[in-house]
Amino acid sequence: MGSSFVARLAASEESLELADAASAGLAVAEGVRQSGLHSLLGLRLWPHGKLLGVFYLGVAEIRPFEPQARRYLETLVEYLSGIIQKALLLQQLRQANERLRKSETLYRLATGAISDAIWEWNLQTDTVSWSGGVEKLSGHTPEQLGGHVSNWYDNIHPEDRERVVHGIHVLIASGGQRWREEYRFHHRDGGYVHVTDHGLVERDASGRAVRMVGAMQDITARKAASEALRASEDRLRMAVRATELGTWDFNPVTGILRWDERCKALFGLPLVPEVTYEGFLEALHPEDRERAHAAVQWALQPASGGEYDIEFRPLRQEGRIVRWVRGIGRGYFEGGRAVRFIGTAQDISERKYQEQESRKRAEFAEQLIGIVSHDLRNPLNAITLSVAALMRQEDLGDRQAKGLARISAATERATRMIRDLLDFTRARLGGGIPIERKPLELHTHCRQVVEEVRLAHPDREVEVVRGGDGAGEWDGDRLAQVITNLVNNALAYSPPGTPVRVETRGVDGTVLLSVHNAGKPIPRELLPRLFEPMTRGRPGGDSASRSIGLGLFIVANIVHAHGGTIEVRSEEGEGTTFTVRLPRRAA
Template identity: 85%
Template sequence: MTTVAEFIERNREQLIERYVAEVGTWEPARGLGPYELTDTFPEYLSTLAAISRQGHRGDPVKTKSRLEGTHISLRMRVGFNQEEVTDEYVLMGRLISGLWEGLPLEQQPAQEDTRLLFEELQDAMGQVIVSFSGYSQEDRQREKRFLHRLNTLASEVMGDGEHFLPLHERLEPLLEVVREAMRAQGIALLLASPDGRTLLPTMYTGQWNMRTETEPIAVDGPGFVARLAASEEPLELPDAAGAGHAVSEGVRLSGLHSLLGVRLWPHGKLLGVLYLGVAEIRPFEPQARRYLETLVEYLSGIIQKALLLQQLQQANERLRRSETLHRLATAAISDAVWEWNLQTDTLAWSGGVQTLFGRTPEQLGGHISGWYDHIHPEDRERVVHGIHETIAGGGQRWRDEYRYLHGDGGYVHVIDHGLIERDASGKAVRMVGAMQDITARKSASEALRASEDRLRLAVRAAELGTWDFNPVTGLLRWDERCKALFGLPLEPEVTYEGFLAAIHPEDRDRAHAAVQLALQPASGGEYDIEFRPVGHKGRAVRWVRAIGRAYFEGGRAVRFIGTAQDISERKHQQQESQKRAEFAEQLIGIVSHDLRNPLNAITLSVAALMRQEELGERQAKGLARISAATERATRLIHDLLDFTRARLGGGIPIERKPLDLHTHCRQVVEEVRLAHPDREVEVVRSGEGRGEWDGDRLAQVITNLVNNALAYSPPGTPVRVETRGVDGTVLLGVHNEGRPIPPELLPHLFEPMTRGRPGGDTASRSIGLGLFIVANIVHAHGGTIDVHSEAATGTTFTVRLPRLASSSGK
């Protein structure tokens, strides 16, 4: 007796052909291609055959459910209704059962086998009903809207077929549509390598705007990404932050928690994986999983087509590079393109010559003499001599500017440049070039010069001096105000050497270097410098600020103009402010240093009095208050001394010794806990914690950061302290909940006299040097300190310490 599986496998192609032919006549299927009509039907036939062999259990059942979900989603996307999708499964049953209809009973499948087939098809129709009833009109319209946006962007991803761009530079808009559609905060896409063994980090958007994975991931690996590549169904990860090595460090630390991903699987071959992340920890609805599958299915087709087009573009690019004429014409700026055969002196023009110069190529003639004759008589000898000298001298490029006769009888200004092609012996055989009409640019330059008188009136009202330097001729012009700023006489002209001589010797080389830099095209021509002139003898030091811009033609500076302004008063005010600040810092250092001796005496005296047995309760409390106040004053003085060392002494000194930061951190936190018995401070560690650091200084860092976290977090909330070894670095992190640090304060948080934010424990406030000293201790170790503060995630200070001192470190 033949099984249903055998009938399906023997007649597979016939079933597909009949299915496509009949479904193709339905109203919603009009306009669909064969592949869209076929959809998942071939794979679905294989699954039905597998169920016929082994019954309703195992992987075929899961595969069947996935294929049904995919098929239903795709049919809904193209406009099928519930009845039409149900009719497809009725059609499948009719086509399959028709294979044995009319055969003798002994040649038909067993009744149990036939019953199982129709049960599976009935189950599929039930899933159709559930899908349509649970997928609202609003959901369908939303899905169509975003699929339409993907379709619109697809042409941009494909490119124009001419200009090659790597695929990863064109995917971001598509992924942003998916991220918006799924209401996610981050999207990651990894594409399979050509051999299919690894997944290559390709594009990250949203909160993952940097790569979350930095290395290729093996397809057969244990992590979340590898599991996606092997799964037929979408996969969820409830909380990435606690997933350990299942996800990359970038994902764990990104602030996104719940992940949902699916593989890209067009035509039964792994193309890649895509996963998204959201900030909150939550499950994903069935509609979201189905929605992501639909979007990714559509995205897969776009990416696969783009990859094929990219291969074609790369092949075309290799072909274009092999064509000499194309290379030369592209290298020359293409306006009116010409080609000169140096063997025969024939000259061919592009059609652009008529647009630019009012003459057809035929009117100019086919010989080089036709070009000579149209050059302005005053320019002709120079231009012709220059181009032949370049050819004879072995040059590769030629460029010149001249006047050329237009068809209306007048002359236009042109820039002409060309590339010379030589044979194996070095002989010039061909020249290809292009001419540009720059008449409008010349007119604009004249208009600019005509407006200079008005500009001079404006700068005179602002008490600005003006200067104009021609780098080609070396001519320098200063107005009266500019000469007065330098204390120079008004009559004689100023040379560039005279300008340098009028600058203070200590500023002269710096001013000259700034001018030379501005005259280089790569600098953009910007010039802005402050210096002291020496022309005002017997008077207080004067300061001048010069601002200017250089203008270029053909990569060469042809004009350099600007203004000069007296800024002496502002500079003197800045110097006075600097002196006052330095005096205040020195005063802080002196006072804090001299206060240590009396405080030490107070501390010793209080300790001696506390040892007396006849002290009353009132006396003991008074001494305790004195002791606490003395300790606080001592801490303030230590902070002031460290501040003075950091600002005036070249940095805080450290003494490196072997140390286990894990153990050291736990000991320091235990001491902090004694002062805060009502607060929870959690200490976690991972990796290798050994290195060479100054233990006492790091104790200051840990104590300050933990005390800050306790002071600025709500009572009853925990503080988390983490030490983690990563390769040559150990990380120290201190996290607390509560209100975030104001964004405008973050850039100044490690500056002296700065506090985190209003509020917190007022008794624990300092003078605002704690974080400044912490940052200087970390920098003295060659490390870094960062802070991240948001309402949703709290505040985290992260210190990165190299295990060993660098060759240039302390």
Template identity: 90%
Template sequence: MTTVAEFIERNREQLIERYTRELGPWESSRGLGPSELTDSFPEFLSMLVAISRQGHRNDPSKTRSRLEGKHISQRVRLGFNQEEVTDEYVLMGRLISGLWEGLPLEQQPTLEDTRLLFEELQGAMDQVIVSFSGYSQEDRQREKLFLNRLNALASEVMGDGEHFIPLHERLGALVEVVREAMRAQGAALLLVAADGRTLLPTMYTGQWNVRTETEPVPLDGSSFVARLAASEEPLELPDAAGAGHEVSEGVRLSGLHSLLGVRLWPHGKLLGVLYLGVADIRPFEPQARRYLETLVEYLSGIIQKALLLQQLRQANERLARSETFHRLATAAISDAIWEWNLQTDIVTWSGGVEKLFGHMREQLGGHVSGWYDHIHPEDRERVVHGIHETIARGGQRWRDEYRFLHRDGGYVHVTDHGLVERDASGRAVRMVGAMQDITASKAASEALRVSEERLRLAVRAAELGTWDFYPVTGILRWDERCKALFELPLMPEVTYEGFMAALQPEDRERAHAAVQWALQPDSGGEYDIEFRPLRQKGRPERWVRAIGRALFEGGRAVRFIGTAQDISERKHQQQESQKRAEFAEQLIGIVSHDLRNPLNAITLSVAALLRQEELGERQAKGLARISAATERATRLIRDLLDFTRARLGGGIPIERKPLDVHSLCRQVVEEVRLAHPDREVEVVWSGEGTGEWDGDRLAQVITNLVNNALAYSPPGTPVHVETRGMDGAVLLSVHNAGSPIPPELLPRLFEPMTRGRPGGDAASRSIGLGLFIVANIVHAHGGTIEVHSEEVTGTTFTVRLPRRASTPSGM
């Protein structure tokens, strides 16, 4: 039987060609070049060949993760959606399996060989789904925006061969793009000195608009900058202000605190370091660290390329007329240098061609056709035509980008620059150039170079811990910050039972129910809950908020990922605010209750004085004003007491007795008329008006609604009051003309301390508790209250009162 590996190797070019051709008509593929369409497919084929031959004995997980991450990130940046990227792997499987489809069974791969192939393809598709679930459209657009800005600046620095802007004139703008992308307040760039032992302060932007380091920084020191240069991963400094000699005095006194930095490391060689500063003290989320790595890697390529081209330009300008040009250019440029004798078509190469592409100089040396043969077939015609056209048109400089064959069989992306030398008659006699491997920098511009963990955890807030739960296996993984929130030891894994045991007993059942619901397909997978970890001795109570999302396959939750955040300070503030509010309400109740006694004494005294016959007119008027003011104060105190009962006492108490609402309404309206002799109040009634209610409380409702109608209606317009008996209930409505209640006020009209529209009788208005108390009295009777207010029809309050209390269930 033939193996999958043999089928792939015999048909590699055919597979690549068919893959590119079938991908071309897709919506997101339009306008893309062949290299962008093919992406990492050749490398993926090589990995499948290795798996077919070796199975999983050599564990290709790192290779697979790199290829999948590279491919998915490139597709995200080009605008592909999840379905399109998944369909790519379906297309790969169809093209490969089509190689033996229709062949006799004995000529086809074994079942185990085929199974390994499709396991890899399925795993890649699973990775696509996980990646897209944690990477938003906003992330893609934001990244594309800043990479495009870097590209634009890079084009200015690189120029078109003859027109360019020196790197130092654009270096500040390049660093500023990184600072803006990271939303930092300051950015610093230090580059390696020529001696390779120190870092030179080079560029500072934002709040660090002057050098924070005034002297070169030794690479063998213990400073934050030196540690950055030696670290393969981004480093953080929580608070620069208290970091002592780890940072310079300029950083400590700048007002910026938390630092995040990464080294510039193109092609495995230190170029410099870049670090950012933010004003607050906080950790940086994994997404920010990944994003900084991507931006700085891309920036590294731009700077290195600009420096190399700058060196090449300087060398070309100095040595254009010298036979030593080739030797000095080779010293200035560490990449592959070539010299083409245009008279004999013989090409010679520097030792860099072996370092970059694995080819011995003798293998590529000789006739120029050997060079052409190593250019990717899809790029060859364009490149060859372009270089010969430059020579034929009398040009001096040539530049192009293309794919060049590596010794391992794959293609790498290169940028190639050449300078044409002519004799006195203008005839081209030779061409010297430099070829640079830009595969890494090109991948950085098209991909995020992130792992699965960084892609899927697009967290919604700062200072978060992250967790990852596999419901099928029961494995629960927490990062160090998440464990710190629960004060658990930094062990590799935490069980679900251990998580539950770390909660206060009162919160465990509720937290468990929330997890189980999120793992149900009907829940949508969303999870958002607050709970309390166990209180450690001598420590205050803490609160944690957990937010997560479950991922499903075939209706079963296979993964549950999320974040955890300490919200103790916010909860404590809420509790303190609640205590203050309750104290204020209790104080209002106490004060209003104690004020009733002196007010009652004033009322009785005034009434006794008014009965005296010898009072003069002036004295009588004065006593009448005292009586009116005392009555108003009594009403305010009554409202405050009712408000306190409603908010603290479980509602306004009522005492039901047989009552005729029609009679009560006529009586209350008559009392209101006496207080407003200049206004007309109409009363109509119909139907049966008897039932069981609290008469005093309903009198408050009627009085308040009628007084409100009089206060907020134009003088000379009537107020209409109607009571109407219905089956099981009585309706009370109060209507007035005039300007409507503002729409924005209607939703909170029955809340405490809320008043109606501006205007009305200021003397009759209260402190804004009237409608709140009315609503509570109506609700205490099991009734409802509604308001309808328009310019044309006026304002109507409608109260529905059940005739009797509802019967409790079960009786």
């Protein structure tokens, strides 16, 4: 475009003439060439030193333009430039008015949407204007607050007024620009609202303060929450001191660990030195370090939920165990990464010592039971053999025979009790009742055991039912204990005229043993602890066959030793059924 007529015209300060647009070397618009115009005269539009465009005219014949024609063109261009300049200024004015309208609308919507009270203070006249937000904040309309700054001061709480007024005037006088203060402002209902007030000072070219604009915000709820939090923290600190809890705070990102004085005292550490995580592990008993470290690492994984609860033994600096400590904490996560780990430490030495003493006493009592029970078997065996020898004599009278029978029954009952006590001791101290698996046909074995029980209860009906395959590998003697105990219980806790039903049934990889009686149901509150030691199903029953309350405990342990399960169902009108499920072979 540099060689075109328009380009030359735009760069020229004077009017430019083109003799023949059709044959000239300068490029012209195609429309001009096809219009039949030949001679062209033009001048740029250049008002106030800014190019707005170019203006040119043409004639059909080829001829030069007279000076008068050039003057007419210059006059016309100057007139057109003025019109264009005014049009541009009018457009800019309209745009400025539109921006101002949008700004005022935005300000009006913003001040209406928020609860802040916007104020403007003319520092030359001391007049203050308020936005409508002041009514939401204080209940006062802008008109009720009045237009003078003294009305603002009068609504500040008397205890805060001197501080606020003095502070704002010091800022203005010292050349400051930004002001912020918190105080209480009077509400129309007679109370006060807590506010935070921000202001900005506007100064003229000489630095003199001429205007101040600010926003007052209601922070009453925030202040109340802050006071409640402070009170809660005070109560927490008092509770921590009362319970002698130590507190700790670990940042997994930076590795910074903070202990309070109580926490350091639990470890016998001085208060001054900083504590590190490595130092914490080194202060533990060697047997507890790996376990404590694993517990911390697990608590810092999102899958753990941040839970941390562990007991360990700190060491004094000389390496002596002084106490047991329980650490409880919680990890907090952001984006799947632990960012904080806080908790408490509590001295539980007294409880641990009491637990140890209780455990020792219980173990001693159980060992004593085992020893006494074992040693009582020999004299009881001697009594049993002697009674058997005496009962074989032919010259016994009826009275002597009955006396020997009572001795025999009492000896047998004592033997059962001692056997139960020995099994109980094995179960509690020996890691469980031992069993010896051998091939066994449970259907046949169950019938034989039930026949032995029938001999002791000739007046009772015991029904035996079988089904499926009964083969497996079990300890026959131990299962005889299970069957005998369950059948005797069923006979003892059922009416004399009702039958007891014993069923064995093979089902795939297991064999089921169930014993049912039609007696009164077992109380529901006893069912959850029926298989605990020293527990009986319900009062009553046959006193002659009553045991010391270990039978079902031993039954459950024998069943569990075989890898099986036992459960009980007892309902009014249905009776009571014990069901044992035994896998055919060891897992």
